[in-house]
Amino acid sequence: MLDKTRVSLTEAMRRFAMSISIISTSDDKGQHYAMTATAVVSVSLNPESMLVCVNKNTLFSSVATGADKFAVNLLASDQISQSKDCAGGLPQDSRVNNKEWEVHDTGVAILKGAQTHILCRKSKMFEYGTHTILIGDVYNILVNKTIDTLIYMDGKYGKFKELK
Numbered sequence: 114m115l116d117k118t119r120v121s122l123t124e125a126m127r128r129f130a131m132s133i134s135i136i137s138t139s140d141d142k143g144q145h146y147a148m149t150a151t152a153v154v155s156v157s158l159n160p161e162s163m164l165v166c167v168n169k170n171t172l173f174s175s176v177a178t179g180a181d182k183f184a185v186n187l188l189a190s191d192q193i194s195q196s197k198d199c200a201g202g203l204p205q206d207s208r209v210n211n212k213e214w215e216v217h218d219t220g221v222a223i224l225k226g227a228q229t230h231i232l233c234r235k236s237k238m239f240e241y242g243t244h245t246i247l248i249g250d251v252y253n254i255l256v257n258k259t260i261d262t263l264i265y266m267d268g269k270y271g272k273f274k275e276l277k
Contacts, residue, residue, distance in 0.1 A: 127266070127267045127268065128266070128267065129266065130264050130265070130266040130271075131151035131152075131264065131265050131266065132151070132153070132187060132188075132262050132263070132264060132265075133149060133150075133151055133187075133188045133196050133263045133264070133265050133270075134149070134150050134151075134153045134165075134185050134186055134187050134188060135147050135148065135149055135150070135186045135188060135195060135196065135199045135224055135227075136148055136149075136150050136153070136165050136167070136173070136183055136184070136185060136186070137183065137184045137186060137209065137214075137221060137222045137223065137224070138173070138176060138177055138180040138182065138183040138184070138221065139176075139180060139182075139220060139221065139222065140176050140179060140180065141179060143220070144206070145209035145214070145216075145222040146172070146173050146176045146205055146208070146209065147173075147186075147199045147205075147208045147209050147222070147224075148167065148171065148173040148199050148200070148208075149196050149197075149199040149200035150165055150166070150167070151265055152165065152166035152244075153165050153166075153185055156248055160250050160251075161250065161251040162233070162236065162248055162249060162250050162251060163185055163231055163233050163248070163249050163251060164246060164247070164248050165183070165185065165246070165247045165249070166244045166245070166246055166247075167244060167245045167246075167247060168243060168244055168245075169240055169243060169244055169245045170243070172205050173205070174245045177235070177238065177245065177247055178238065178245075180235060181234060181235055182219060182220065182221050182232065182233065182234055182235065182249075183221065183233050183235060183247065183249055184217070184221045184222070184223050184230055184231065184232050184233070185229075185230070185231040185233065186223055186224040186227040186229075186230055187227055187228040187229045187230075187231075187262060188224075188227055188228065188262070188263040189226055189227060189228050189257070189259075189261050189262065189263060190261045190262065190263045190264075190272040191226070191261075191263075192224070192226060192227070192263055193263065193270050195213060195224060196263065196265075196270070209222045213225055213226075217230070217232065217253075219232060219252075219253070223255070226257075227257065228256075228257050228259075228260070228261070228262050229254065229255065229256045229257060230253075230254070230255040231251055231254050232251065232252055232253040232254070232255075233249025233250060233251055233252065234249055234250050234252055235247060235248075235249050236248050236249060236250045
């Protein structure tokens with residue numbers, strides 16, 4: 114029964130239209146890491162906080178264990194290639210490069226051209242099932258004035274179109 118439920122849940126989740134973010138962090142040696150994520154939500158406005166789910170079998174999860182900060186980089190509709198790169202298209206040590214990234218004053222790498230950068234201090238981290246759940250308190254936000262967010266649904270990329 115569990116396998117049937119897992120398959121059905123996977124099928125159901127393909128119907129959720131989700132914004133795509135790249136989560137970035139760094140280790141104690143200053144090496145930057147990034148991964149694509151759709152499981153990203155705000156937790157609270159008091160304190161201002163974000164939640165990110167990361168597969169616990171990834172290098173990113175291991176690095177996040179020792180990191181004290183991370184950034185949520187919400188992707189713009191023209192950043193499909195960056196999404197694919199950070200979803201496994203590039204090795205972890207090649208994802209954050211000088212061309213598309215810059216290091217913020219706080220030491221966290223942020224993706225140029227993203228819709229917004231939400232900079233967080235890790236406040237809680239725990240495992241549940243196959244994932245590590247990170248909760249971070251927001252300490253800075255950088256917002257692009259144009260709203261043109263990349264969306265992912267049913268294994269495909271898209272962008273928002275208002276219905277009239």
